[in-house]
Amino acid sequence: MLLWFLLPLILLSRHEAGKIIGGKEARPHSYPYMAYLLIQSPERLSSCGGFLVREDFVMTAAHCWGSSINVTLGAHNIQRRERTQQRITVLRAIRHPDYDPQNIVNDIMLLQLKRRIRQNHVVRPVALPQAGESLKPGTLCTVAGWGRVSLNRRTDVLQEVQLRVQRSQKCSNRFSFYTSQTQICVGNPRERKSAFRGDSGGPLVCNNVAQGIVSYGDTNGIPPAVFTRIESFLPWVKTILRRFKPQRSE
Numbered sequence: 001m002l003l004w005f006l007l008p009l010i011l012l013s014r015h016e017a018g019k020i021i022g023g024k025e026a027r028p029h030s031y032p033y034m035a036y037l038l039i040q041s042p043e044r045l046s047s048c049g050g051f052l053v054r055e056d057f058v059m060t061a062a063h064c065w066g067s068s069i070n071v072t073l074g075a076h077n078i079q080r081r082e083r084t085q086q087r088i089t090v091l092r093a094i095r096h097p098d099y100d101p102q103n104i105v106n107d108i109m110l111l112q113l114k115r116r117i118r119q120n121h122v123v124r125p126v127a128l129p130q131a132g133e134s135l136k137p138g139t140l141c142t143v144a145g146w147g148r149v150s151l152n153r154r155t156d157v158l159q160e161v162q163l164r165v166q167r168s169q170k171c172s173n174r175f176s177f178y179t180s181q182t183q184i185c186v187g188n189p190r191e192r193k194s195a196f197r198g199d200s201g202g203p204l205v206c207n208n209v210a211q212g213i214v215s216y217g218d219t220n221g222i223p224p225a226v227f228t229r230i231e232s233f234l235p236w237v238k239t240i241l242r243r244f245k246p247q248r249s250e
């Protein structure tokens with residue numbers, strides 16, 4: 001099966017950018033932790049979403065890895081040079097050691113920024129879940145991103161959509177490598193609402209806590225989609241954050 005993570009949003013020109021299906025434009029700066037990643041890999045230039053988890057760390061999907069990554073925080077329109085934007089180069093991209101690109105499991109990565117961000121009302125970290133916290137099917141969550149709004153349409157402004165957590169069976173029926181141990185099944189199959197190409201790496205936020213990371217879904221953007229379950233990776237996240245103490249500001 002073709003999955004859209006295999007087709008990351010390829011930036012054909014400076015104006016090519018990616019959005020979410022069935023959503024709407026977000027109120028500017030209502031997602032102050034939201035990051036836009038520009039990624040250079042040996043093959044191509046692409047983009048992903050991500051989110052600030054500490055003043056010097058962004059969390060995203062491991063499949064968004066590249067040899068050079070730049071992060072923009074405080075953005076609404078990604079094609080403009082907004083005064084609120086802070087652009088920072090990634091110092092270290094740390095993929096989960098068990099990331100498996102074939103079966104798309106353990107799709108989580110931490111990006112250490114070259115310097116700390118200046119925290120303000122448009123740029124600040126999001127909370128991570130507590131250990132042992134369970135996310136119940138039916139929970140209403142939000143996903144934001146600059147990914148595709150349909151197969152061929154794109155957007156420059158941040159989009160948001162509300163999606164419900166599904167029973168894991170809905171994903172295990174569709175995706176052979178889905179595992180509820182480390183993944184979350186998100187998006188009602190009866191609604192035309194989903195994360196899509198270019199949204200990869202963005203956060204699933206439920207009750208102000210980042211619970212998931214956009215990982216993959218169906219080629220045509222038909223829900224549900226699979227998200228990395230952050231709660232399963234807390235020990236690894238804590239180890240990395242402890243190992244790399246905050247850099248001194250500028």
Ligand SMILES: *[C@@H]1O[C@H](CO)[C@@H](O)[C@H](O)[C@H]1NC(C)=O
Pocket residue numbers: 038039040068069070089
């Ligand atoms: C990131 O920014 C640096 C410095 O401005 C630049 O040299 C590099 O090419 C950029 N990389 C990407 C992927 O945009």
